[in-house]
Amino acid sequence: MKTTLESLMVQGTTSDAGKSVLVAGLCRVLKRKGISVAPFKPQNMALNSAVTEDGGEIGRAQAVQAQACGLKPTIHMNPVLLKPCSDTGAQVILQGKAITNMEAVGYHDYKLVAMNSVMDSYQRLSDSYDSVVIEGAGSPAEINLRENDIANMGFAEKADIPVIIVADIDRGGVFAHLVGTLALLSESEQNRVKGFVINRFRGDIALLQSGLDWLEERTKKPVLGVLPYLHGFDLEAEDAINDRQVENSDTKLNVVVPVLTRISNHTDFDALRLNPDINFRYVGKGERLTGADLIIIPGTKSVRSDLEYLRTQGWDDDINRHIRLGGKVIGICGGYQILGETINDSFGVEGAPGTSEGLGLLPITTDLTQQKTLSNVGGTLKLFGEEISISGYEIHVGVSEVNATQPITLETGFLDGAISSCNHVFGTYLHGLFDASEIVPLIGRWVGVEEIETVDHVNNNEKAIDRIADAIEDHMDLKKLWPSLF
Structure with a gap:
């Protein structure tokens, strides 16, 4: 008998706030609990992609998230993939297949059509798994992109999914990011937000506590967790080039x-x-x-x-x-x-x-x-x-x-x-x-x-997924998200 656990959407205050990694970690946490879980990203814009078992193409981050779930990736985990081919245009890949190239203005109107594929894929995953953990794209507070939105709150509203918002404190301005993002959402969208996650924190959490108290008082939303900065952490990037290297003074x-x-x-x-x-x-x-x-x-x-x-x-x-x-x-x-x-x-x-x-x-x-x-x-x-x-x-x-x-x-x-x-x-x-x-x-x-040293890259990916899952279990109040499970 299929167990149903409420699905959850992770949105971010900015690109690279940690959405992809947080989704991968949450998926692994649920898998550890015996929940059959699948990742989902309605719309992705990236030039890093993966080939699925069913012969389609999706964003590479969703393939990593599928790995976190112990699954082979499918086209329904990322039904809309945009691969930029110029500053104003992109190849549109719908449920795994390239359909055409579009300029940004034309695609803005096409999103009404793409939403049908998004909802079809999401429903398929919902019918097949106990829970779905969903990744947003960029920020939900991009005013110029909110009309016809299928990537963030537009999807969450249509699918009636609760949302958490993650922000990167290592970039600075984390409280402004969170308060400002929430303020720019509609009332119904604000009500959908279950809380915040602060990512990549370094230092003594006691020094942050007064800010956390202020944030909760100001927004009436809980801080669900403060995830630590994981030194040496490395997981396949969604799109941005990662040039971090391991330290070794004697390279060959x-x-x-x-x-x-x-x-x-x-x-x-x-x-x-x-x-x-x-x-x-x-x-x-x-x-x-x-x-x-x-x-x-x-x-x-x-x-x-x-x-x-x-x-x-x-x-x-x-x-x-x-x-x-x-x-x-x-x-x-x-x-x-x-x-x-x-x-x-x-x-x-x-x-x-x-x-x-x-x-x-x-x-x-x-x-x-x-x-x-x-x-x-x-x-x-x-x-x-x-x-x-x-x-x-x-x-x-x-x-x-x-x-x-x-x-x-x-x-x-x-x-x-x-x-x-x-x-x-x-x-x-x-x-x-x-x-x-x-x-x-x-x-x-x-x-x-x-x-040259032999490195098991696949195993290293597994270790990275487990590492972020461990941090989530240690530093997030998951009972506030899934009280029946934790």
């Missing part, structure tokens, strides 16, 4: 990744960034691709325009010089296409139709296609005379014709990737390649560095 391998304007799935590099033997560095606008043993060209939502951007930064010259001096280069997905000879967009998939000349470092030619490839894959990689098992996922438009050794054999029997004849350049469509524990030491040997 220097890895550099240029930040393209539409860089996608930069979570590919978390396993490298957090390896104590690797000095990992993102390079931004105006900086040089120097001091590297390995340069990795990341994925991008707009491959031809980011190829042009790469050239305007002079990074093509840096890459060529790097190879001449014996350095190695890897391209992932869009980066793989950039390393090739040509990228042809006959259908105008990413903008105006046309053909771009690639960097010419791999003998491949790519035709961008109207159909997106979405798949979770496994297989074997042969590199540097060694063969290991790998897994990953493909999210790309484009089919590449390869005239080179293809080092990856997929379980389906198809081949992937390419290695240059000089053995200095390697490309693949597979995201998540570096997550396998054996791959990073192998890449190190290919580059010429021995004995």
Whole structure:
């Protein structure tokens, strides 16, 4: 018999207030209590995405939250995903499938249609699980976005869901954030708010108590918890690039990744960034691709325009010089296409139709296609005379014709990737390649560095989820949210 536990929505005073992590932690807490729980985010805007078991595409944060629930991700956990392709437009992905590109003004009106998919997906999850923990987007108090809202209070009101609001005290102004956010909501929305969570607190809680008392008196809402700043905490980011590294003064391998304007799935590099033997560095606008043993060209939502951007930064010259001096280069997905000879967009998939000349470092030619490839894959990689098992996922438009050794054999029997004849350049469509524990030491040997530490990235994610769940259990009054359970 299905047990019903009231669903809950987590909204934030700002982006990056901690909504994604709090939802993951709450999901893990409920799972520990034997509750079948699923995550849900009505609308997500992110270039970090994941491939679901049912062959669709959702925000990467929801895949991590599904992991916290012990579930495989499905398209219904994030029915609307917006992937920006310009400053004013985005690809709209509805229940896992890309339907069109829209400018912001056009999408504002389309949200009335998208709400139908949102409610359909939410109902499916509600019917299948004891509870659903829902993540909002940005802030519910964005006045210009409140009309037709499907991401925050617009959804909460329609689905009749209680809400908690989280704010990041480490940024400063936490009381203004919480009081101001609540004040900008309608009366019915204010009544829906069950309390506040203050995130990332450092120091003695006694010094904060007078502020907490004032906040509760001013708003008539309880502070449900003050979560501590977790030093060294790292969980896959929803969208913002995380450049934090583990501390180690004796690194062995220097890895550099240029930040393209539409860089996608930069979570590919978390396993490298957090390896104590690797000095990992993102390079931004105006900086040089120097001091590297390995340069990795990341994925991008707009491959031809980011190829042009790469050239305007002079990074093509840096890459060529790097190879001449014996350095190695890897391209992932869009980066793989950039390393090739040509990228042809006959259908105008990413903008105006046309053909771009690639960097010419791999003998491949790519035709961008109207159909997106979405798949979770496994297989074997042969590199540097060694063969290991790998897994990953493909999210790309484009089919590449390869005239080179293809080092990856997929379980389906198809081949992937390419290695240059000089053995200095390697490309693949597979995201998540570096997550396998054996791959990073192998890449190190290919580059010429021995004995790189093996890091279990998947297990580290599990530990991070458990860590935030432990903090929630220790520092939040969960009985005020679910009195029948705690």
